[in-house]
Amino acid sequence: MKDTTTIASEKEILPHDKPAKKWSVKAAFNKFGPLFGLIGLSSILAILSPSFLQIDNLTNIARQSSINALLALGMLLPILTAGIDLSVGSILAVSIVMAGLVSVTWGMPPLIGLIVCLAVGAIAGLINGLLLTKLRLPHPFISTLGTMNVFRGLALILTGASPIFGFSYLMNYTGQESIGLIPVSFLLVIIVYVIFHIFLNRTSTGRYIYAIGGNKEAARLSGIPVDRVLITVYTLSGFMAALGGLVLIGRTNSASPIAGLTYELDAIAAVIIGGASFLGGVGTVWGTLIGVLIIAVLRNGLNLLGTTSDLQTVVIGAVIVLAVYVDVLRRKKSGK
Amino acid sequence: MKDTTTIASEKEILPHDKPAKKWSVKAAFNKFGPLFGLIGLSSILAILSPSFLQIDNLTNIARQSSINALLALGMLLPILTAGIDLSVGSILAVSIVMAGLVSVTWGMPPLIGLIVCLAVGAIAGLINGLLLTKLRLPHPFISTLGTMNVFRGLALILTGASPIFGFSYLMNYTGQESIGLIPVSFLLVIIVYVIFHIFLNRTSTGRYIYAIGGNKEAARLSGIPVDRVLITVYTLSGFMAALGGLVLIGRTNSASPIAGLTYELDAIAAVIIGGASFLGGVGTVWGTLIGVLIIAVLRNGLNLLGTTSDLQTVVIGAVIVLAVYVDVLRRKKSGK
Amino acid sequence: MLLQVKDISKSFSGVQVLHDINLDVEEGEVHVLLGENGAGKSTIIKILTGAYTKDKGEVWWDGKVLNVTRPKDAIEAGIATIYQELNLIPELSVMENIFLGHEKKRGSKYSLLDRKQMRKDSKALMERLGQRVDPDELIGNLGVGQQQLVEIAKALSLNARLIIMDEPTSSLSASEAEQLLLTIERLRKEGITFIYISHRLEEIKRIGDRITVLRDGANVQTVPVDTTSIDQMITLMVGRSLDNKFPKIKFDKGKEGLRVENLKLDPESESINFTAYQGEILGISGLVGAGRTEMVRAIFGADPKASGNIYIFGEETNIRHPQDAIDAGIAFITEDRKEEGLFLDQSLIFNKTIAKLNRVKSKGLISVSAQQKVADNYVKELKIRPNNVNLIARNFSGGNQQKVVIAKWLFTEAKVFIFDEPTRGIDVGAKVEVYNLINKLVESGVCVIIISSELPEILGIADRILVMHEGKITGDLMREEANQENIMKAATGG
C-alpha cells in the first residue's frame, strides 16, 4: 500500500470550467453596485454645486471621510461575523485620551503616545472579544453596548472631562499633513484597505471570518478556532477605532473625552450601504469604502449647498434606506 | 411488503416520558431570574442610601421609569421577531412635536393633540414596517437607522428646532398627575403591560410574533401573514414611543425636537436585561418591566448617592454586561 | 382527480430547472415523486404550496384552477406540506406548533386563543399518531422523530385532504421511520391523499400506489408501484440500470487506524473501546438514540468527554476541539448538513476548501489559481449538480448539498473518516458514487467508519459492524456473520 493518503489523482485536477459568462457579469455588478450609487450621487452634486468637483473639494472629501473609513473598516469585521461593535466611538475616545495623557500631560515622547493610542484601542477591542467569547454572552450588541458606556466613562474620568491639546508634530502628522495633494490620512486609508482586502480574502483567518458569519457551528466543526477568530475580530475593530482616533487627533489637534460620540452609527451605515449583510458572511472591503464615500460626499455636498443640519439629517437618513433598497433591487435582478 | 429494511418494531415506540418536574422549576427560574437581580440591586441601594426606600423616592422611581417602560415594551416586539427599532427616540420626538404644533401652536383642542401624538407615532412605526416588508430591506437595523435620522430631522424642521411649551391640562395629565400616591404614568404602564401580556400570549398575532422570531421561513410556510405581523409590530413600537412621548410632554410640559435622543439604547438594554434574546423568539413582558426597573433603580440610586455622571456611565455599562452574563449563567445552570 | 399539475416550468436566475411538468394525483392514493438529486422534486412541491412562484403552467385542484401565491392559499385549499427541512418553531410548544396559523379561538376571529381546546386536540392528534406528548412541551426539547410527528399532527389538524411529504424519513431513525409509514398507511385508509418523496425505494414499494418519475426537471413516466420493481425504478430514474447497489471491494486489513480506549462521555457511563483498521470499512449500527452520534462527536472533540484515550495510527492524541481532531487527521461528516455542515451563503468552492485552506495557498496566501486547480476535484466524481463551483450552497438541491459536505471533508485528506449517515437524502445512483469514493478512500489507506441507520447499507458496505445500545458497544460482527437478526439482537441490548 502506497502510504499516500490522498485520493486526488492528477486527472482530477482538471482545468476548472470557466463559469458561464453571465455569472462574472453578475459578480461584477454585485461588487460594483454601490459604486454606481456613488457616481450617481456625485454627478448630481457636481451639477448642483460648482465647487464640488474642484480639486480642493475632492481633497476635502478624502480628508473628511478618513476617520469614518477607518472605523467602518474595523466595523466590517464584526458585521461579517454576524456581530456588531457599538463601542468604537468610545474606544476612539479612550485611546486618544490615553495618548494625550501620555504624550502631552506626562510629557513622554510622541512615539510612545502613538503606540499607546493604538495599543489602548486594541486592548479595548480585546476586552470586547473576551467578554463575548469567554463569558459566552449571547450577542455582541449587548456586550459592546455595555463597554460603550464603560469606555466613555473611563475617558471622562481619566481626563476629568477636559480635552487635551497641544500634540506634537508626529502625533498630528497623520491627521494633518498631506503628501502632495493627497492627505496622509487618506493614504493611510488606502493602505489599510489594501491590507484588509488581502487579509480577508487571502488568509485563513480572513476566510474564517466569513465562515463564522455564515454558520458558526459548522465553522467550529470544520476546525475553525471560532473564539480566537472572534477575539481577533473585535481586537482589530478596536485597533481601527484607535487609528481613526489618531487621525482625529491630527484633525483637531486635540483629544477630547467626548470625541467619537455616535460614530458607530456612521460606521455601521457605511458598511451596510457598502453591501454587507447584518446576517453575516457577506460584505467586502471595497464596498465598505464606497459606503464611506457615499456618506462623506453627501455630507460635503449638502454643506456646499448650504443646507441646514436638520435637512442634512433627513437626507442622510433617506439615503441610507435608499442605498440599501437599491442593493436589494440589484440583487433581485441579478437573481436572488 | 415483508422485507422490512428497518430494524424498528412496535415495542420501541415508547410513549414519550413526561418531562421531569424540574422543567417547571426551570421555567419559573427563567421567568423570575432578572427579578432576583432587581431585588439584589435594590437591597444594596437601600443600605447605601437612607432615602432610597422612602415612599417619595419609590414614586420617583415609578415616575422616572415610565417613559422607558413604554418604549421598552414597544421595543420588545421587534426584538421578539429578531429585529430592532432604532428609531423610537426620533418617533417620540416627531410625535410630541406634532402634538405641540396642533394643540399649542395651532390652538386646536387638546384631545386632537393627544390623538395626533399617538397617530403620528403609529404612522411613523407603520412606515418602518412598510419599508422593512414592502421594500424587502434585509434588516430593520438599517431601515430604522435611516428613519431615526429622517424623523429626527423632520421634528427639527417642523419646529425650527425650538421646543414647544404651554400644553393644556389634558395633554399634561398622564405625565404629571398622580392618583393617590401612584403616578398616572405608572398606572398607564401597568395597564399597557397587562394588555401586552394578553396580546402576546393569548392572541394569534401575539404568538405569530414569537413564531416569526423563532423561524421566519417556517412561519411563512405555516401560512402566517409574516409581513402583516411585522407591520403590526413596528406600528405598535411606534405607537408606544408616542405614548412614551405623551408622558414626556407631561413631565416637561413641553415638546422638544431633540427629545428622546439615545432612548433606543435604554429601551434595548431593558429588553435584553429582562431576558429577551436578540436572536428572536424569546422574551416576556414582565422580564422587560424588570429590565426597565433595574435601569431606573440604578440611575436613581446613583443620583441619590451623588455619583458623577462619568462614574454612572461606567457603572451602567458594567451592569448591562453583568446582567446579561448572570442570565447566561442562570440558563446554563438550568440546563442550556 | 384531486390534483392536476399542467405544464409547469420554473427557472432560477436563467437556469431552467422544471420543463413542462405534468402530474395527476388521484384522491386517496399515495403518489410518489421519484428522481435523482436535483431532478426538481422539491421545486415542484414548493410551487404547489406557494413557497415559490411558477413561471408557467396551471394547477387544478378538485376540478378547479387553484391559484396559489402564498403558503396560506394552499393550506386553506386543504394541502398540507412537510418540507424536506423541518419547519417548526423551537421556541413554541407542541400545541402552538400544531395549530400555528390556524389557532382555535374562543369565539370570533378576533377573540382570544382557546388554549384548553387546542391542548385537548393536540393531545388527541398526537395520540392518534401513537405518541403521548405534553402539549405544552417546547418543540426544541423533542427529538427529530417526534418533531416529524408533530408536523404530521399539524397537517392532520388542518383537515388536509392532501399531505405532501418531502423525504420525511431521511432524518428519522429506523423505528421512527417505521412509525411514520404505519401512520401514512392508516391515514390513507381514512381517505387522505399523499404525495410522497423519498430516496428509500423499499419504502416506496411498501406504501406507494403510483410513481411519477422525473429526470433533469422533466417528466419521464408515471407507473403503478405494483408492477414496477425496484430495479425498474432505478432505471427510470437514472436512465440506465444499476447492476450493483453496493459495489463492495475487499481489501486486506492493514494497520490500526483509530483506536478508542476507555472513552467515557460522562464519568458514570461505561467505557467504550474499539479499533478501526486500514483496509476495512467499520460500520456502526444501532437504534434511535443508541448514542452513536454522541460517541463520535466526543471522539472528534465536538462535545466534551469525561475521559478516554484516542490513538490515530498508533499515536496518542489529545483532542479537545474539532481543530485538534482535524490536525490529527480525522474528518467527521455530520448527520445534519444544514446546521453543522454547510455555509449556505458561500460558494461550493468556499465550502469545499474551508477546512483545509493550506491546500490552496501559495507563499502563505490563499491563491485564486490554486483554488481553480482543485475546484473540480470530487465535484465530478460525486456528480455534484449543477457543476458550478461558484454557486452558493443554498441553491443546490438537498442531496447535492450533502455531496458538497462530503467534498469538503474529502478535501482535508484526512487519515480517518467518520461518516454519520452519509447518504441521507442522496439518490440511489449517487449513493453508489459515494460508496465508490469510500472504496477509493479505503484503497488509499484511509481508515473509514460509517454510522448508518439503514440496515441494507450497513450490511452492504461494511466489513465489520459495531452495534450500539444505550451508549455501549453491544456487538462486534464480521461482515460474513452479520445479518438483520443478530444486529437487531445486539441493538436491543442482547
Place this chain on the structure above:
Amino acid sequence: ACNSVEKESSAEIKETDESYKFGAVLMTLNSEYWKIQMAGAKDAAEELGVEVSFLGPPEETQFEQQVKMVEDHIATGADALIVAASQPDAMISVLNNAHTKKIPIVIADADVNFDDKVTFIGTENYDAAKLGGDYLDELLNTGDKVAIIRGQSGSKLHDERTKGFQDALKDKNIEFIVQDAQSDRVKAVNIMENILTSNPDIKAVFATSDEMALGTYTTLENKNATGIHLIGFDGTPDGLQAVQEGKMLANVAQNPYQIGYQSVQSAYKAKKGEEVEKRIDSGALVITKENVEEEIKKVNGYLNNMP
C-alpha cells in the same frame, strides 16, 4: 435643616443650622465650562460652610435626565436647588413641584420662565456676542463676507449669540454664511473646510462656542488661511490659550465662575430669608491679546482649586 425643635437639638453636633445641603443640576459635568461653574459654586460653598451636591447628565441633550436629577435631589432632602437647564421650558413642571415643597430655586446660566425662582444668574448672550461683533467691526469693510459657525439650530443660546453678533455688524452690510456644527469640534473642522472651498473670500469667522472655534482654527491653519479673523465664545482655557498664541483674534469670555459662585451665594441668602436681586448679569468680557494673560491666570486659579 428645617427649624423644628427636634432638629435643633440634633443640630448642635452640626455646629449651626448653616450646614445646608444644596442640590445642583448642571447641563452636563463633562466640559471645562461647567467645571469652572462648579469651581465657583464650590468656593462659595466653602466660604459659607454649606454642602453642594452636583449632578448632570453625560450630554447636554439629555434634558429629561436633568428633570430626574432634580427629583432625586428633592428626594434626598436638598435645602435649595441650583439649576442650569439645557431645555429651560422642560424644567418648569418639576421646579413647580420643588416650589410647593418650599425649596428655594436658583436658576443658573440659562433663564427659566418660572416666576418663583430666587434669581437668575447668567450671561446676557445677545449682549455678549454683540461685544464680539463690535470688536471686529473696525477690521471689516462694507460688503465683506463673514462666516458664523453656530451650535444646534433652535438652541436659544446660540440663536441669541448669532443674532447679537450679526446686529453689531448691521451697518456694514455684511454677507453672513451661517452653518450649524452642533457644538462639535470635528464637525466644525469639516464645515470650515467646506466653507473655504465654496467661499474662499471670507474675511472673518465667529464661532458661537470655543469647541467649534478651536475646530475652525485647525482648518484655517491647515489651509493656510490664518489671515482670516477668528472670534470664539466661552473663554475656556483652550480658547484663551488660542488667543494668547495669536490663533484667535478675540474670545468673548463668559464668567462661569461667577455664575457658580453667585448661585450658591443666592441660594444661601434665600435660605436665610435675605433679599436677592431678581436677575444677576454675570458679565462678559472680550478677551484679546491685551488682557489674555490676566484672564488665564484667573481661570487657572479656579480650576486648580478643583478637588
